[in-house]
Amino acid sequence: MEPSHKKKESETSLADISFNLAGFKMRNPVMLASGILGVTPDIIKRVADAGAGAMVMKSISVEPRQGYRNPTIVEVEGGGYVNAVGLSNPGLDVFAEEMRGLKEKPIPVVASLFGSTAEEFSHIVSTLESTPVDCYELNLSCPHVEKVGLEVGQDPVAVSKVVKAAKKAASRPVLVKISPNLTAPAEIAAAAESAGADAITAVNTVRAMVIDVETGQPILSHRIGGLSGSVIKPIAVRCVYDVSQRVKIPVIGCGGITTWKDAVEFLLAGASAVQVGSAVGYRGLGVFSEITDGIRSYMAQRGLKNIGEIIGRAHNSSD
Numbered sequence: 132m133e134p135s136h137k138k139k140e141s142e143t144s145l146a147d148i149s150f151n152l153a154g155f156k157m158r159n160p161v162m163l164a165s166g167i168l169g170v171t172p173d174i175i176k177r178v179a180d181a182g183a184g185a186m187v188m189k190s191i192s193v194e195p196r197q198g199y200r201n202p203t204i205v206e207v208e209g210g211g212y213v214n215a216v217g218l219s220n221p222g223l224d225v226f227a228e229e230m231r232g233l234k235e236k237p238i239p240v241v242a243s244l245f246g247s248t249a250e251e252f253s254h255i256v257s258t259l260e261s262t263p264v265d266c267y268e269l270n271l272s273c274p275h276v277e278k279v280g281l282e283v284g285q286d287p288v289a290v291s292k293v294v295k296a297a298k299k300a301a302s303r304p305v306l307v308k309i310s311p312n313l314t315a316p317a318e319i320a321a322a323a324e325s326a327g328a329d330a331i332t333a334v335n336t337v338r339a340m341v342i343d344v345e346t347g348q349p350i351l352s353h354r355i356g357g358l359s360g361s362v363i364k365p366i367a368v369r370c371v372y373d374v375s376q377r378v379k380i381p382v383i384g385c386g387g388i389t390t391w392k393d394a395v396e397f398l399l400a401g402a403s404a405v406q407v408g409s410a411v412g413y414r415g416l417g418v419f420s421e422i423t424d425g426i427r428s429y430m431a432q433r434g435l436k437n438i439g440e441i442i443g444r445a446h447n448s449s450d
């Protein structure tokens with residue numbers, strides 16, 4: 132008889148945890164979320180070596196943005212941050228040039244973009260078509276920058292226009308990242324799906340504020356920011372559950388994922404893949420292999436061969 136640890140290894144190696152989306156293929160479903168790390172070739176390699184399935188870049192806009200002055204981020208109790216970086220980025224031309232110069236791309240890269248009109252989204256996608264990025268993520272959900280992000284992402288008509296424009300310009304899959312600060316995230320996801328989105332990323336940060344009792348003032352220079360990390364996980368899981376019930380396209384879960392258990396919770400809620408953000412800040416890049424190993428062990432212990440057997444199981448009350 133095979134020793135039990137050997138059996139576990141062979142079962143583990145059989146488990147299929149890949150994620151495929153219209154030509155966008157990931158070896159595993161655990162991605163780095165947008166805005167967490169820089170976008171140099173060296174960082175892409177480090178994220179790949181750490182075991183991530185793909186990497187989402189920091190959001191970019193047509194023109195460079197300086198972002199807000201410090202302080203832009205504050206840690207909160209219970210595992211999390213409130214940030215208002217202000218979507219600082221070097222602008223489309225610089226980013227496109229950097230992407231064109233990529234010599235090595237060990238994992239798929241997802242370009243994240245934001246703007247205030249459908250034309251801007253279309254222009255960014257058209258420009259990035261001449262770069263080796265594998266996929267686009269439309270950031271329609273930044274909670275603390277006026278006229279872009281959430282101001283676009285809370286209106287189903289605007290969402291539809293933006294997604295249609297991006298899809299028209301794109302030869303690669305288009306993900307739409309939605310906000311948890313919506314009364315009905317599923318409605319926005321449905322509008323994105325009808326307009327042609329290939330998948331929904333749920334969610335971005337939760338609007339939040341931290342006040343310093345000594346100064347009596349909000350800590351962040353922008354006063355209001357977005358809450359991320361473990362503290363938002365139950366909100367994000369609920370959004371994924373609602374959205375995955377409403378749309379047929381895949382949902383990518385994001386918000387507070389730190390451990391493999393968190394990732395499995397999102398899969399059970401209906402996510403086909405996950406993104407990890409803040410946990411990279413407080414736990415380092417080791418989170419990627421911890422999460423993928425954990426998902427594989429969880430599947431091996433249950434004799435599951437395909438990750439699809441977990442996805443959305445929490446919807447089935449007779450399980």
Ligand SMILES: Cc1cc2nc3c(=O)[nH]c(=O)nc-3n(C[C@H](O)[C@H](O)[C@H](O)COP(=O)(O)O)c2cc1C
Nearest residue numbers: 164165166190270334335359360386387407408409
């Ligand atoms: C410092 C910081 C910067 C971020 N920048 C972006 C960004 O540029 N674009 C975006 O779509 N999301 C951005 N996010 C949101 C994350 O991608 C993610 O949706 C959110 O933090 C929830 O996931 P988490 O709890 O795993 O961090 C940022 C988050 C943080 C903490």
